[in-house]
Amino acid sequence: GGRTITLNVNGSDYKIDADPRVTLLDALRERMGLPGTKKGCDHGQCGACTVHVNGRRVNSCLMLAMQAEGAKVRTIEGLANGDALHPVQAAFIKHDGFQCGYCTPGQIMSAVACIQEGHAGSDEDIREFMSGNICRCGAYPGICAAIKEARE
Ligand code: FES
Numbered sequence: 001g002g003r004t005i006t007l008n009v010n011g012s013d014y015k016i017d018a019d020p021r022v023t024l025l026d027a028l029r030e031r032m033g034l035p036g037t038k039k040g041c042d043h044g045q046c047g048a049c050t051v052h053v054n055g056r057r058v059n060s061c062l063m064l065a066m067q068a069e070g071a072k073v074r075t076i077e078g079l080a081n082g083d084a085l086h087p088v089q090a091a092f093i094k095h096d097g098f099q100c101g102y103c104t105p106g107q108i109m110s111a112v113a114c115i116q117e118g119h120a121g122s123d124e125d126i127r128e129f130m131s132g133n134i135c136r137c138g139a140y141p142g143i144c145a146a147i148k149e150a151r152e
Helices: 024-031 087-094 104-116 123-132 140-150
Strands: 004-009 012-017 050-053 056-059 072-074
Touching: 012 024, 024 050, 050 104, 056 104, 087 104, 087 140, 104 123, 104 140, 123 140
Parallel strands: 004 072
Antiparallel strands: 004 012, 050 056, 050 072
8 A cells, every 4th residue: 555645526535546647537537436527538638527626627637636635626526516406507408508418517617617717708708718628519509508597
C-alpha cells in the first residue's frame, strides 16, 4: 500500500491510491464508483467529462486526480437535491436537450457553469461558452433553450 490521497467529491471524501498518472476522470469512474461523468475522446476535445472543480468547469480527462486534492469536485451525481432535479436538469428534459444522452452529463455541468459564470446572456454567448461540449446527435437547439429557461 502506497500513499493515498483524499478527494472531496459532491461533499464526500474518497480515499484513493496516489497514482501520479491517473486522471480525475478515471479516478471518478473507476476508483470512486461515479460513472456519471463520461469518457468521450479522453483528449480534451468533446466535453463529455466536464465536472466542476472549486466551482469552475474542467475537462476531467485533462486533470490529474492528484491535482484535485484539497479541492471541491462536483459531478453530475451531485447536482440533484435528493429527488429534486437541479433546474438545469429539469430544463434539459423539458426542452429535449439530448437524444442518446451520452454527452448529457458534461453538457449539463457546462450549462450550470455557463449560467453561474454569467455567460448565458445571449444565444451567441451560450454557443461560445458551450462550444467545447460536442453533441453528435445535434441537440444544440434544445440545449440552448434549456439554458435560457434555467437562467431565469
Ligand atoms: Fe474529456 Fe472528451 S473525454 S474532453
